[in-house]
Amino acid sequence: xVRIHAGQPHFLQDLYLMNDWRIQARASHCQECGRGFxxxxxxxxxxxxxxxxxxxxxxxxxxxxxxxxxxxxxxxDLVSYWRGLYExxxxxxxxxxxxxxxxxxxxLCQRQDARYWPAVYILAVMMERRRxxxxxxxxxxxxxxxxxxxxxxxxxxFTVPDPALKLSELGTVQRLVAHLLENGLxxxxxxxxxxxxxxxxxxxGLQPAETGASAxx
Ligand SMILES: [Zn+2]
Numbered sequence: 001x002v003r004i005h006a007g008q009p010h011f012l013q014d015l016y017l018m019n020d021w022r023i024q025a026r027a028s029h030c031q032e033c034g035r036g037f038x039x040x041x042x043x044x045x046x047x048x049x050x051x052x053x054x055x056x057x058x059x060x061x062x063x064x065x066x067x068x069x070x071x072x073x074x075x076x077d078l079v080s081y082w083r084g085l086y087e088x089x090x091x092x093x094x095x096x097x098x099x100x101x102x103x104x105x106x107x108l109c110q111r112q113d114a115r116y117w118p119a120v121y122i123l124a125v126m127m128e129r130r131r132x133x134x135x136x137x138x139x140x141x142x143x144x145x146x147x148x149x150x151x152x153x154x155x156x157x158f159t160v161p162d163p164a165l166k167l168s169e170l171g172t173v174q175r176l177v178a179h180l181l182e183n184g185l186x187x188x189x190x191x192x193x194x195x196x197x198x199x200x201x202x203x204x205g206l207q208p209a210e211t212g213a214s215a216x217x
Contacts, residue, residue, distance in 0.1 A: 021108070021109040021112055021117075021120060021158070021159060021160065022053065022054075022109060022110075022112075022159075023106065023109050023110075023156050023157070023158055024047075024054070024055075024056035024156060024157040024159075025056075025154070025155075025156050026043075026045070026056075026058055026084075026086075026150075026154070026155030026156060026157070027057075027058040028089075030043075030058065030059050030060035030063055031057050031058055031059055032057075032059045032060070032063035032067055032068075033059075033060060033062070033063050035060060037058075037060070037086040038086065039086065039087060039088040040085055040086065040087070041060070041085070041086045042061055042083060042084070042085055042086070043058050043059065043060060043061070043083070043084055043085075043086050044058070044059050044060075044061065044064040044068065044081060044082075044083055045057070045058050045081060045082050045083070045084060045136070045150075045157065046058075046059070046068065046072070046078055046080070046081045047078070047079050047080040047081065047137075047139075047148060047157070047159070048077055048078055048079070049077045049078075049079045049141075050077075054079065054159055056157050068081075079139050079141065079146075080137045080138075080139045080146075080148050081137065082136035082137040082148065082150070084136070084150060084155060086155070087153075087155065089154065090153070099130075099132070100181055101123055101126050101127055101130070101181065102127060102132060104123060104177075104180055104181055104184075104185065105120065105123040105124065105127065105158075107185050108120050108123065108185070109158065111185065111188070117161065117163055118163040118165060118169070118173040118176075119173060119176055119177050119180065120160055121160055121161070121162065121163050121165075122173055122174060122177050123177060124147070124149055124158060124160045126177075127149075128149065131152065132151065132152055132153070133149040133150065133151055133152065133158065134149065134150050134152055135147055135148070135149055136148050136149065136150045136157075141161075144161050144162065144164075145161070145162040145164075146159055146160065146161045146162070147159070147160045147161075147162060
C-alpha cells in the first residue's frame with residue numbers, strides 16, 4: 001500500500017483513493033467526547049478522505065450536532081456520513097456463524113487487489129440479499145459510485161466501489177466468484193510486496209495456502 005503524506009495535491013491523493021476496501025470497525029465509544037456507546041444508542045458515522053485511504057469516525061448525537069453537522073455540508077473531505085443504532089458486540093463465547101461468502105469478502109478486502117474488485121462488489125450484493133450487509137450511503141469519487149455497506153451484526157463499514165458491470169461481463173464475474181467460493185483465494189503471487197504481512201514462513205518452493213482460505217463444507 002502506497003502511503004503519501006497529507007498536504008499532497010489533491011490529484012495525487014485521488015490516485016490512491018480508488019482501491020481502499022479496508023473494513024472499518026465501528027467504535028465502541030464516541031470518538032469526539034470519549035463516552036461509551038450504550039446498547040441501542042444512535043450514533044453518527046463519518047467517512048473522511050485521507051491520502052490513500054478512508055477514515056471512519058463515529059460520534060454520539062450531541063457531538064454530531066455540536067461539531068460535525070455543519071461540517072458535513074461544507075467539508076469536501078467528508079465523503080460520506082450515515083446514522084446507525086449501536087449494538088453491543090456479541091460476547092466472545094458466542095461463535096460467529098461461518099459464512100463462506102462473508103469470509104471470502106473479508107479476504108478480498110484485505111488483499112486489496114484490483115483484479116478482484118468486481119468480485120468484491122458481487123459478494124457484497126450477495127451479503128446484502130442475505131441481510132448481512134446494509135447499504136448505508138453512497139457517494140461519488142472520481143466519477144465512480146462507492147457504496148458504504150454496514151455489517152448488520154458488527155457495524156463494520158465496507159466501502160465498495162460500483163464496478164458498473166455490463167450485462168455481458170456479469171457472467172464472467174459470477175463464475176470467478178463461484179470458483180473462489182469453491183476453491184478459496186489463491187496464494188498471493190510474488191508480484192506485490194506486502195509489507196503489512198511479513199510472516200516468518202520457511203520457503204520450501206511451494207507456498208502454503210493462506211490461512212483461513214480453506215472452505216469447509
Ligand atoms: Zn460525543
